[in-house]
Amino acid sequence: MNFWHTVAAITWKDTISEMRTKEIVSSVLVFTLLVIVIFNFSFGATQQTMKVVAPGILWVTFAFAGVLSLNRLFVPEKEQDCLEGLMVCPVSREAIYTGKMLGSLIFMLVVEVIALPIFTLLFNLPVLSLQIVTITVLATFGFVVVGTLFSAVAINTKAREMVLPILFFPIISPVIISAVKATEISLAGGSWSSLVPWLPMIAAFDAIFFVVSFLIFSYVIEE
Amino acid sequence: MNTNNILRNGLLILSFVLMTVSLYLVFVFVPTEREMGIVQRIFYLMVPTGWLALLSFVIIFIGSILYLVKRARKWDILAMSSAEIGIVFTTLALIVGSIWARPIWGVWWTWEPRLTATLVLWFIYLAYFMVRSLATDPERGARYSAIVGIIGLVDIPIIALSTTLWRGIHPGPVIFSGGLAPPMLLTLMVSLAAFTSFYFLLLQYKVSAKNDESLINTLRESIKSR
Structure with missing residues (x-):
């Protein structure tokens, strides 16, 4: 199996187990x-205040939801000793990281796909x-690239x-700042070009931390 | 005298001389800034503490990478010692920044870009210590905090950039971009040199204390096992 087959297999395993238990998605959704x-x-929920605070609400909600779902990411692996199982498999640690990360990304996006229309409706x-x-999508990817790494750290503490x-909040503060600012501009009717400092900022964060986390993940789960 | 002692005494003398000179420069030599008045002299303390907050994290980063690659305890000791000094200077930078903000902007705390970035850095330092103390065993703690040390340093430029874009431009950057009068620049440079030398002195003390501590622990273990 090449790298991406392994990654897909791990992501698929997480997705199937999530589809059967619905542990993360259902609880995180209710929480959101x-x-x-x-x-x-x-x-107070007047239309005027909502316009001002909505971007903040949206991103505080998603950041908290992210922590909640990331906290659960390695719990089943730990409780059933599945992580040891994964580690004795002839797959690279990088593949385990990428697989778990993509799985987490899917769960978060599912929650957000349901939460965004409700947000539109309520506010x-x-x-x-x-x-x-x-x-x-960009900000959520930023959340899960570092979140997966830190989730694997937190599970052993x-x-x-x-x-x-x-661990998570200080590191992702640039993503939160950028996402809130970009949402604010977008809600005020800004064009794509007015989003320029913020979207590339999140994209750069995603790319940098994907590479860094990918490289150092093997030091987290080595025993 | 071994090399460690020579190094330590050299740094001690150097720090003492530079600190004394910089005190003279700050309080006597340098002219008072025209717009901000006497308060501006805090600047010569604020910049060095901020610089040390960053320098300490760079040393943590180097120590962390070397620890993960080589697995020698001395690199973890280096990173840990630098973190302990670093959080003190980061805290100082925040306090001094607040004292500066009060007369200039009229409030103790303002979400000024560099102050905000320093606050985030302070939280990363906290995370570094917390993950170490909450890990299930010391070796794991060292490894996990090394990961925070690496991720943290990579994050610092991004945090700085995002907070700067977030708040827009404040009166602060004028000092850095407008160019300083030569006496002010001289005072700043001497002050920076004094604090940097003081940092390495503290680092030397911390590292040797921690080395002794781990030596004592191994000795104690060997006595117990008899």
């Missing part, structure tokens, strides 16, 4: 909806545009649910 509703309570804002979908956000 709850956060959106709670934000609605805290900001009466056009967040379901091509621009915002592009921003979401005490208080693992606490460790992931502490």
Whole structure:
């Protein structure tokens, strides 16, 4: 099997097990909806305020949802000792990383595909545009490239649910800043060219951290 | 005297001389800045602390890579020692930055780009320590914090860029781009040199203390196992 076949096999394994248990997607989705509703309570929900705070709400929600789903990424592997199984397989650690990362990306995107229309509906804002979908896909990729690495770190620590956000949030702060700014511009009716400093920023983050995480993942799960 | 002692005493003398000279330069020699007044002298403390916050992370990065590749404990000790000094200077940079912000912008905290980036850096330092102390065994802790050390350094330029674009331009960058008057530049350079030398002195102390600590631990283990 070549590299991408292995990656596809690992991603497919995660997807099948998720389709059977629906553990991550269902719980993260409910969480996402709850956060959106709670934000609605805290900001009074007039149309005027919503325009101002909506980009922030959207990205705080997705960042929290990301942590929640990334926290679960290695839990089944750990509990059933599947990670050892994966590691004795003749596959490279890089393939394990890429496979898990793509699996996580799929789960996050499924949640977001459902959450975005609901967001549009509840907040009466056009967040379901091509621009915002592009921003979401790029930013989510940024979340999962570092998130997968840190999730594998957090799984071997005490208080693992606490460790992931502490590692994750400072590192992804450029993605959050860029995504919020880009969403703001897009909601205000900005053109593609007005998104320029922000979209390339997220794309650069994605590319850089994909390479770095890909290279150092083998040091995380070596035992 | 072995080479370590020579190095240490050399750094001690160098730091002392440079610090004394820079105190003289900051408080007596350098002219008071026209617009910001006396407060501007904080600048000669703020820039060095900010610089050390960065320099420490560069040393962490180097130590982390070497530790992951070579697996020698000394590289982890180097990275860890640098992190302990680094978080002190990052905290100082934040405090000094706030003191500076108060008279200039009228508030203790402003989301000024460099201040914001320093705050994020401070959180990355915290993550470095937390992941180490929460790992299930010390070897794992060293490995995990090395990963934070590498990812963190790669992230610093991106954070700096994004916070700069995010806040737009503030009065701050004028100091850096407008060019400094020669006496100010001289004072800044001496101050930077003094703090850099002081950093390496602290690093030397930290590393040797940690080496002794691990030596004592191995000795204790060997006594216990008898």
